[in-house]
Structure formats: C-alpha cells, structure tokens
Amino acid sequence: MTGLVRERARLVRLLRLAGRARPAALIACLLLAAAAPAAMSLAAGWLVGAIAAGGDVVAPLATLAAVLLVQRTAESLQDPLGATCSRSIDGHVRTRVRQIALRQRGIAHLEDEEFQDLLSRASDRGESWRVRSPGTAATGQLMIVFRAGGAVAAGAILAGHFPLLALLLVAGCLLQRSYALRQWSSTVSVEDGLTSKQRRTEYWAEVASGAEAAKEVRMFGLADWVMERRLRAHTETTDIMWTARMASLRRQAPVAASAAVMALAALLVPGIAAATGRLAVDGLATCLAAAWAIFQATYMGQEALDIAYGLGALRALDQLDAPGADPGGEPARYGPVRFENVTFAYPGAAEPVLRGLDLTIEPGEVLAIVGVNGAGKTTLSKLLTGLYTPSAGRILVDGADLRRLDVESWRRHIAVVFQDFVHYSGSVRDNIRLSAPEIVASDDDLRRAIHVAGASDVIEDLPAGLDTSLWHTGTGGTDLSGGQWQRLALARALFAAEHGRRLLILDEPTANLDIQAETQFYQQVIAGVPGTTVVLISHRLSTVQHADRIVVLDGGRIIESGGHADLLRAGGAYARLFRLQAERFTAAS
Ligand SMILES: Nc1ncnc2c1ncn2[C@@H]1O[C@H](COP(=O)(O)OP(=O)(O)OP(=O)(O)O)[C@@H](O)[C@H]1O
Ligand SMILES: [Mg+2]
Structure with a gap:
C-alpha cells in the first residue's frame, strides 16, 4: 500500500519536469473544476429555497451562473494545459531512455530482447491501447487527487443532512473505483507481456510502408504477403488483449450492481425524508446535487488506465536504469593491440564466432584480414572497437585490458x-x-x-x-x-x-567501387595515410595484396599469416583463394 502511494506521489513529482508556470496553472484549473460541483449543490439549494419562499432569485441564480462559468472555463483549460505538461514530461523521459540506451559501452544490449521490451515499455511507440505516457499519468494522477477532494467536499455537504449516506456514497464510490481499476490494470500487465510481439507488428508495418523495402516489395509483388504478416502479428496481440479485456469487463458486474444500489440510496434517502416532511425542498435540491457531484468526481475515466500504463513505463525505466553506467576506466594509450586467446559468441548464439583467436596489430602496419563469408572478420572489428566484449580471453591495448579502459578514449584513436x-x-x-x-x-x-x-x-x-x-x-x-x-x-x-x-579500420571498403577505383585503392587511399595503422578487411584479394601482413581467418582462428608473396609460396588457403579470383579474371578476359 505504501509502495503504491509512493509511486503515485512520484508521478505527481514528475510535474516538476514541466516547469513551474504550466503545472501551477493546471493545478488552479483542477482545483476550480473540482470545487465547482460542491459549490453548485449549495447554490442549487439556495436557488430552490428562494423559489419556494418566493424570495429574491437573482443572487442565487447569479451565483449558480458564476460557478458554472468558472467550472466550464477551468475544464476547457485543463485539457490543453494537461497536454502540454504531459508532453514536456514525456520528452524528458524519452531523452532519459535514449541516454540509457547510449551510455553502455557496447551494443550487445541493443540486441537483447528483454532490453528492447523495457525500452518499448518505457518509451511508447503508440501500439498500445492507451499510450504509455508517464506525462499523461502524472497529470491524470493530479486530476484524481483533486477529484477525490471534490468528492470529499460534496460528501461533507451531504453529511450536513445525512452523514451515513454521505459516508456510504464517498467510501463506496472510492472502493468501487479501486476495484474497477484493479480489474483493468490486470490487462496492462497482459499487454506488457506482448511488447516483443507488438514490435514485430511495427516491423511489418515499416516494411509495408517504409522507404527501405519499398523497391523489393513492389518488384517481388510482396504487398499482400507483407500486409498478411502485419495483420497476423497484429491479431496475435489483439486477440490476447481482447480476451483479457472481455474478462475484465465481465468482472465489472459487481461494480455495476453496487453503483445501482448507491444511486438508488442517493435518490431514496433524501426523497423519502422530503416526502415525510423531514427535509425542506432546498435541502432536497442540495442533497441530490451533492450526491450527483460525488458520483461525478469518483467515476473511473481513462485517466485511471493512463496511470496504470504510465506507472508501467516508470517501472520499466527504473529497470533500465538499474545496471548503472559503465565504469569509465583508464584513458587508453595507443600502442600494439593484442587479441589474446579471444573467444566470442553473440548474445544468445549457440556457437562462438571466434575461438581462441590470437593476433597482434603493430602500430603503423597495414594488416589485411581475409576469409570467407561469415568467417568473423566484421565481428573482429566490432571487438576491436569495443562494441562487443570477448566472451573469453582479452584484448590488450598497449598492454592494458580493453575491458578496464575508458572505451570512449580508445575510440578516439x-x-x-x-x-x-x-x-x-x-x-x-x-x-x-x-x-x-x-x-x-x-x-x-x-x-x-x-x-x-x-x-x-x-x-x-x-x-x-x-x-x-x-x-x-x-x-x-x-x-x-x-x-x-x-x-x-x-x-x-x-x-x-x-x-x-591512429588506427584506421576499413571493412570491405571497395565492395561498391568500380574496377578502376578498386585497382587504385591501395596506392591512393592506404598510401594517403602514411604512419596510420590500417586494418583492411576485404574479400577482394587484389585490394589487400600490398598489405604489410595478411591474415586468413577461418573457423574462428587465424590459420595463415604473412606477406602476399609468402602466402602464395606457402600454397595454403590464401593461395587457393587468390588463384580462384585470378582464374576468374583470366577466364573472363
Ligand atoms: N549481431 C549478430 N548477432 C548474431 N550473430 C551474428 C551477428 N552478426 C554476425 N553474426 C554471425 O557471426 C558470424 C560472423 O559474422 P561476420 O559478420 O563477422 O562475418 P564476416 O567474416 O564479416 O562475413 P562477410 O564476409 O560476409 O562480411 C556469422 O555466422 C553471422 O551469422
Ligand atoms: Mg563482414
């Protein structure tokens, strides 16, 4: 219970992110809108009493009109003010989510499904039934606080005549509301379990209407196929949500029954008292209007669900925040880079890509890395740049373990x-x-x-x-x-x-170049940065043959290493690949 109160209080404190003026104006509007129904019940009683006594009706009518005017004005301002406050809060939350995604030194977490689920929950992409917006939840929470205050004020007026009835209506309505909310909130946790499925829906929607796949979708006639995928992914989630919502709706029966009982009590108790002469007509008007004000202030609107969704977003944000920032580590000095018995498997992958790899990159050398598709060349460059961390073994930069270095200072080399x-x-x-x-x-x-x-x-x-x-x-x-x-x-x-x-990494830099540019590449580009260490990854052996050293990557290890001429003389994997490529050109000419 205290946890819930603490969470709700935290929601309200989020309003500080929207500055001072706008939340203050919103609070003023909510206060006036919440106080108006209770004031109206008093004014209604005054008016009816004046009519019954044949007295002056101008003052009560003017009061009623003024209250109505204030209420309408406050209500009409409260939506735009609430919207600007919540947008502002959501902007801060999204910035925080992006900072969390960016602060990790590597990128492995971005491929982790649980991390992606938390990101989706913390920063809504709009696929949910209601938007997961901490901002809307914060303004909704504020609205509920004032509405509860309005209900208590109306209850106090009713209690002046019927204390028990007032207690029944206020407590009953609040209990009813909390029961209904608990039922609907359970659908929010069902929806939380569907986040990755919802991402799949978004993916197919992007394939269908985005620019990236537009050419192939048209050329391959994929429109129906893609739409069908999207629809299937969408109905997979909506079917589950529909079932959960219907179950919630069925569980609302006690709420409807108790609402009917309370409405009846609110009519009958003052009605019978008036009919039996125990309550004057102005008292009757006041009591009926006060009871109506209690019902109005305690009905469960969408803001209750917005709070459930917004709290879910905050909880996801807390989980994302939990691991803390990566430690900065020592600044990196540039020097020889040594892969020592490095093994690496992508998160969740059964097989490692690199297996006990040993490799030293000397300062100033041009090192070429060759190997078949999927050999792990790009993976090696991602480890070298600290985007992933070895599963076993280590990478030493000038003798220091890259894990313990400040990766940003390393990347600046x-x-x-x-x-x-x-x-x-x-x-x-x-x-x-x-x-x-x-x-x-x-x-x-x-x-x-x-x-x-x-x-x-x-x-x-x-x-x-x-x-x-x-x-x-x-x-x-x-x-x-x-x-x-x-x-x-x-x-x-x-x-x-x-x-x-100091270190230039080029992964397939000639893949899209024409043949003339490819032949000039080494002399023009590599020779253009003398003294720089170059790691040159390429399938095209013509691109790499002038490198100081060429290593062949196969089965997750370096299987050959040496200059072009040495490797050709050795007659191993490199020589075979080179001959194969040379033959292709000879055959073509
Ligand atoms: N993000 C990833 N998640 C899981 N597996 C991956 C990921 N990236 C690559 N792989 C796998 O790792 C292996 C090595 O991929 P890598 O991209 O390093 O090969 P490569 O030698 O650069 O190939 P290519 O010559 O085609 O560029 C492949 O089997 C690939 O399926
Ligand atoms: Mg590659």
Missing part, C-alpha cells in the same frame, strides 16, 4: 568504415566531419580527405558542393549512388585518420 556504414541525411560536409566532430576543420581539410578517398569528382558534380544536402527522404535533397556513398564514407574515415586517429 580509431577511424572506421563499417561494412554497413550509415548514409547520414545531412550535408556532405556533415557526412565527412562526423567521424571527428571535435576537429575544427577547414574546407581544405575536408577536400584533402575527399581527394584521397577518390571522391572529388562526386562532390564537384553536386549542386552545392560540400553544402549539398543528402536528405534523400525529403524535399530539396540529393541522393548518391552506392559507390559514391562508399567514397564519402571513406573520406569520412580518412578525415579522422588525418586528424590524429
């Missing part, structure tokens, strides 16, 4: 082009500068990186050069081809490498 690099919807300038936002760069700095990446022609052809907006899902933007984007991503990493990042 690294420039990277991921295999699935991001196309940022911003200007060309932003797309390049993002890799090292702390650098105050001149256009010449940017142009040099663009030149080394072989992207000068691409930028020159753009309508506004570096300022061209690559906002490809809106108006006034330009999009680039796959290869042009790849050159831009390269320029982004090169810019960071030229401005002090």
Whole structure:
C-alpha cells in the first residue's frame, strides 16, 4: 500500500519536469473544476429555497451562473494545459531512455530482447491501447487527487443532512473505483507481456510502408504477403488483449450492481425524508446535487488506465536504469593491440564466432584480414572497437585490458568504415566531419580527405558542393549512388585518420567501387595515410595484396599469416583463394 502511494506521489513529482508556470496553472484549473460541483449543490439549494419562499432569485441564480462559468472555463483549460505538461514530461523521459540506451559501452544490449521490451515499455511507440505516457499519468494522477477532494467536499455537504449516506456514497464510490481499476490494470500487465510481439507488428508495418523495402516489395509483388504478416502479428496481440479485456469487463458486474444500489440510496434517502416532511425542498435540491457531484468526481475515466500504463513505463525505466553506467576506466594509450586467446559468441548464439583467436596489430602496419563469408572478420572489428566484449580471453591495448579502459578514449584513436556504414541525411560536409566532430576543420581539410578517398569528382558534380544536402527522404535533397556513398564514407574515415586517429579500420571498403577505383585503392587511399595503422578487411584479394601482413581467418582462428608473396609460396588457403579470383579474371578476359 505504501509502495503504491509512493509511486503515485512520484508521478505527481514528475510535474516538476514541466516547469513551474504550466503545472501551477493546471493545478488552479483542477482545483476550480473540482470545487465547482460542491459549490453548485449549495447554490442549487439556495436557488430552490428562494423559489419556494418566493424570495429574491437573482443572487442565487447569479451565483449558480458564476460557478458554472468558472467550472466550464477551468475544464476547457485543463485539457490543453494537461497536454502540454504531459508532453514536456514525456520528452524528458524519452531523452532519459535514449541516454540509457547510449551510455553502455557496447551494443550487445541493443540486441537483447528483454532490453528492447523495457525500452518499448518505457518509451511508447503508440501500439498500445492507451499510450504509455508517464506525462499523461502524472497529470491524470493530479486530476484524481483533486477529484477525490471534490468528492470529499460534496460528501461533507451531504453529511450536513445525512452523514451515513454521505459516508456510504464517498467510501463506496472510492472502493468501487479501486476495484474497477484493479480489474483493468490486470490487462496492462497482459499487454506488457506482448511488447516483443507488438514490435514485430511495427516491423511489418515499416516494411509495408517504409522507404527501405519499398523497391523489393513492389518488384517481388510482396504487398499482400507483407500486409498478411502485419495483420497476423497484429491479431496475435489483439486477440490476447481482447480476451483479457472481455474478462475484465465481465468482472465489472459487481461494480455495476453496487453503483445501482448507491444511486438508488442517493435518490431514496433524501426523497423519502422530503416526502415525510423531514427535509425542506432546498435541502432536497442540495442533497441530490451533492450526491450527483460525488458520483461525478469518483467515476473511473481513462485517466485511471493512463496511470496504470504510465506507472508501467516508470517501472520499466527504473529497470533500465538499474545496471548503472559503465565504469569509465583508464584513458587508453595507443600502442600494439593484442587479441589474446579471444573467444566470442553473440548474445544468445549457440556457437562462438571466434575461438581462441590470437593476433597482434603493430602500430603503423597495414594488416589485411581475409576469409570467407561469415568467417568473423566484421565481428573482429566490432571487438576491436569495443562494441562487443570477448566472451573469453582479452584484448590488450598497449598492454592494458580493453575491458578496464575508458572505451570512449580508445575510440578516439580509431577511424572506421563499417561494412554497413550509415548514409547520414545531412550535408556532405556533415557526412565527412562526423567521424571527428571535435576537429575544427577547414574546407581544405575536408577536400584533402575527399581527394584521397577518390571522391572529388562526386562532390564537384553536386549542386552545392560540400553544402549539398543528402536528405534523400525529403524535399530539396540529393541522393548518391552506392559507390559514391562508399567514397564519402571513406573520406569520412580518412578525415579522422588525418586528424590524429591512429588506427584506421576499413571493412570491405571497395565492395561498391568500380574496377578502376578498386585497382587504385591501395596506392591512393592506404598510401594517403602514411604512419596510420590500417586494418583492411576485404574479400577482394587484389585490394589487400600490398598489405604489410595478411591474415586468413577461418573457423574462428587465424590459420595463415604473412606477406602476399609468402602466402602464395606457402600454397595454403590464401593461395587457393587468390588463384580462384585470378582464374576468374583470366577466364573472363
Ligand atoms: N549481431 C549478430 N548477432 C548474431 N550473430 C551474428 C551477428 N552478426 C554476425 N553474426 C554471425 O557471426 C558470424 C560472423 O559474422 P561476420 O559478420 O563477422 O562475418 P564476416 O567474416 O564479416 O562475413 P562477410 O564476409 O560476409 O562480411 C556469422 O555466422 C553471422 O551469422
Ligand atoms: Mg563482414
């Protein structure tokens, strides 16, 4: 019980996030709206008494009109004020949720279903029956507090004539409300269990109407198939929710029965007293209006459910917050990087991708990593950048375990082009500068990186050069081809490498490049950043053959290591792959 009160009090305290003025105005409106029904019952009694006595009706009528006016004004202001307060609170909560998602050093948690469920609950995406909004819950809670006050005020007026009836109505209505709420709240916990299913619905909706899958959906004629998937995922959750809500509705029968009894008592007790001459007509009017005010103040509206949903969101936020921020650790010094007996399996995966891998990356060397699809090359780059932590073994940076280092300071030594690099919807300038936002760069700095990446022609052809907006899902933007984007991503990493990042990781940097760019890649790009350590991941052996050292990854381990000529002489896996690729070109010519 105290826990519940504490949670409700916490909801009300959330209003501080909306500033001072708006919550204060909201409180004033709620106070006036809650006090109005009780005041109206007094005014109604006064008016009826005046009519019965043949006295002056102007004053009571004017009072009644004034109360009505105040009530209507307060009620009409309370919705927009409540909405702005709750939006403001929800904005703070969403920011907090994003901070929590971002503060972990790695990204493994983002693939964890439970974490995703908590994120969905804490920050609503709008698939629920009611929006999971702590803001709406906070304003709803405030409204309930004032309405309860209104019910007690009306009860006090009724108690002036019938104390027992007043007690029955106030206590009965409040009990009834809490019973009804408990029934409906159970549907909220059912819904909480469906969060991951709801995410699947959102996924299919995005496939159906989003830009990403639009081409294939049309070309493969997938519209019906996708819609059917969406509908199936949707009905899977709605069927369960429908059953839960119907069960709740059936359990509301006692509420309806007790409401009927109370309404009857509210009519009969003052009615009989008036009929038998124990209550004057003005008292009758006051009592009926006061009873009506009690019913009005205690009815269960949507705000009760909003509170249940909003409390669920806060509880999810607490759970997300629980593990605490990752410890910062020592700042990382750049030096040799050593994978020592590293084993790694993705969360929930049965088999490890890397198994006891040993590898040293010396400062200033160009190390190429080759291997078949799925060998674990990209995974290795994700461990190297601290996005995942080894399941066993360790990664040493200049002799210090990466786990104990401040990962952000380590990442400031690294420039990277991921295999699935991001196309940022911003200007060309932003797309390049993002890799090292702390650098105050001149256009010449940017142009040099663009030149080394072989992207000068691409930028020159753009309508506004570096300022061209690559906002490809809106108006006034330009999009680039796959290869042009790849050159831009390269320029982004090169810019960071030229401005002090010591380790350049390139994962399949030539995958989208034309054959001419691919052949020039090593001389142009790798030679363009002398002294930088380069980890070059590529299937295309022509891209890697000039590397200082090439390692072949297979079965989660390094199976071969050496220069191109050594590996060819050794006649192992690398030599076989190289011959296979060379034969393809010879056969084609
Ligand atoms: N996020 C992930 N969750 C679970 N498994 C993953 C994840 N990413 C990759 N894998 C699995 O890890 C293995 C290695 O993947 P990785 O991307 O490292 O291979 P790769 O050598 O880079 O392949 P490619 O040459 O195709 O780029 C694959 O079997 C893949 O299915
Ligand atoms: Mg890969």
